[in-house]
Amino acid sequence: MGLNRRDDLFMMQIRLFRMAQIRWNKSVGECEKIFSEYAINDYIKTCYEEFHVQSDEANMDEIDSYLQRKGFRI
Numbered sequence: 001m002g003l004n005r006r007d008d009l010f011m012m013q014i015r016l017f018r019m020a021q022i023r024w025n026k027s028v029g030e031c032e033k034i035f036s037e038y039a040i041n042d043y044i045k046t047c048y049e050e051f052h053v054q055s056d057e058a059n060m061d062e063i064d065s066y067l068q069r070k071g072f073r074i
Contacts, residue, residue: 005048008052009044009045009048012044012048012051012052012056012059013041013044013045015056016040016044016056016059016060016063017031017035019056019057019060020034020035020040020060020063023060023064023074024074034067034072038066038067038070038072040063040066040067043063043066044059044063047059047062
């Protein structure tokens with residue numbers, strides 16, 4: 001049995017948070033601050049239809065691009 005959309009979105013947000021933490025070499029607190037300040041979980045929710053058919057790696061690339069458009073430099 002598969003996950004419903006809400007649960008799938010939640011699991012995606014967790015996976016991408018962890019990937020961001022590793023990719024950006026940030027602590028949990030530092031990563032949480034970035035996710036909060038730039039509303040990344042909201043962005044993931046907005047992009048869910050695209051994100052759920054792509055790899056997490058491709059989704060992280062998109063999040064990095066989103067942050068760069070917002071002026072954040074990793």
